[in-house]
Amino acid sequence: MTKIAVIGSGLIGRAWAITFARGGYEVALYDREDGAPAAARQYIASVLPSLAEFDLLGGDQPDDVLGRIAIAASLAEALDGATHVQENTPENLEIKRGVFSELERLAGPDTILASSTSAILPSAFSEHLKTRERCLVAHPINPPYLVPAVEIVPSPWTSAEASQRTATLMRDAGQSPIVMKNEIDGFVMNRMQGALLDEAFRLVSDGYASPEDVDIGIREGLALRWSFMGPFETIDLNAPQGVRDYVQRYKGIYQTIGPSQQRRVDWTGPVLDTIEADRRARLPADQLGDRQAWRDRRLMALAAHKRQSDHDTNS
Structure with a gap:
């Protein structure tokens, strides 16, 4: 062994x-x-x-x-x-x-x-x-x-x-x-997670959305697809002719958004008070451990579902 x-x-x-x-x-x-x-x-x-x-x-x-x-x-x-x-x-x-x-x-x-x-x-x-x-x-x-x-x-x-x-x-x-082919700070996953968190902090800091609304956007929106496919497959399937068609159709949207995403918000600034207050109102600090256990059981259920779904789809 x-x-x-x-x-x-x-x-x-x-x-x-x-x-x-x-x-x-x-x-x-x-x-x-x-x-x-x-x-x-x-x-x-x-x-x-x-x-x-x-x-x-x-x-x-x-x-x-x-x-x-x-x-x-x-x-x-x-x-x-x-x-x-x-x-x-x-x-x-x-x-x-x-x-x-x-x-x-x-x-x-x-x-x-x-x-x-x-x-x-x-x-x-x-x-x-x-x-x-x-x-x-x-x-x-x-x-x-x-x-x-x-x-x-x-x-x-x-x-x-x-x-x-x-x-x-x-x-x-x-x-x-x-x-990975080469080393880079943050590797792959933290770089992608960091980009999303930067935008989440910006949206809250600039008053466009509440912390819970941002969480809904991921939890009840993007994450449903992301639980079984990545960003490139997502856009490949979101246009009739695939990824190139998607880019030709929608690149202008992201070019317009891009400049407003270049400014970083100080995560430790006043926005943190807003986010922490929202989170503690929804989940008191003394319940964090129980919620973490809940999260792990949800992950177990998701892992079991994905495995069974992959088996059923491929059989």
Whole structure:
């Protein structure tokens, strides 16, 4: 059985452990903080029955998946025999540079060293390494066991083999890799999300719409299509002759809108008071945890629906 080392057992690390174990891999979970891996494994045990309820364990039982997750007593033990390392330490460049130095020293020469970082370019934490060609970013949307997209981000010196091996691993684990050609700040998903958030903040700040109306526009509008297709397929299907026809018909609309979208709003300015007041009126702070649990169950239901729908459509 292929072994995956998950380094760091916090929010992202424990989610990756579920993802890889569900995919049939042996997972070694390690954290420098005493007791953290045991707490993570206990959390995982509490989540697996819900995933089984929605048939999201690939036909396995919760105990089968949990049985593939072992706690490693040391970093060396976690890395011993691992073909892939998924690092999940804090978003701090110096910490990651130090961790990757240790990973390079202890991991086998053919082991891929991947970081879950959402903001740090792979070149920044790998430039000092002797075997930096095997280092890259594999950034998920949390939790990856419910949201399959994962960004494979190479540095200028990451080998094509390392990127392809990682993409293959992710596909085999049930994920949907975005194999980037070059590194860029924000990668793909945060750049697209950032563009949408910038416009959302502008619309509220300039008094054109309330926070809830913006949320309705996504929740009850665009997201219904975006839950099963991306922006390019959307416009390809929104004109009789496809994407070129769409551009010829509607490019003028977006050219008119464009200049007004160049000004950034200070997210920490007065608009934040408006948005926070609206959100807390709709969801008191002491109910955030319950709503997060609700969100995860909705994601489970959506994942189950999409899988069944894909099966029914393709059968």
